[in-house]
Amino acid sequence: MIIIDTDVLIEILDKKSEKGDAALKKIEDAGEGVPITVFNLHEIAYGLYKYGKDIIKEIEQMEILGYTRDDAILSAKLELECEKRGKKVSRIDSMIASIAINRNARIFTFNKKHFQAFGNLSLL
Secondary structure, three states, X not given: OXXXXXXHHHHHHOOOOHHHHHHHHHHHHXXXXXXXXXXXXXXXXXXXXXXXXXXXXXXXXXXXXXXXXXXXXHHHHHHHHHHHOXXXXXXXXXXXXXXXXXXXOEEEOOOHHHOOOOOOOEEO
């Protein structure tokens, strides 16, 4: 399973983006499920509403991964471990990372530096 991060999803939804076209091809070639998390959904919905747009049908049709108790516990541990090592991470990124780790999924992101602090996380 490949969890698509918000930055990749934005590029894919931009029909004029060559970067998005390449990302979509990479996803299709992988032949795996490609959900987003509830946090990615929030970020996309916020951006669309901010600019006066409605939720896009493609987003409504995607599989959305929820955030569980196990994800919350792991996310807190990940965030604290990073803090102890002097690595500042976004809380939302630690939440997305915990969802991916708990489901043995990879994260497809263009912002690898946001997730590299989580050592046991596979990035695409």
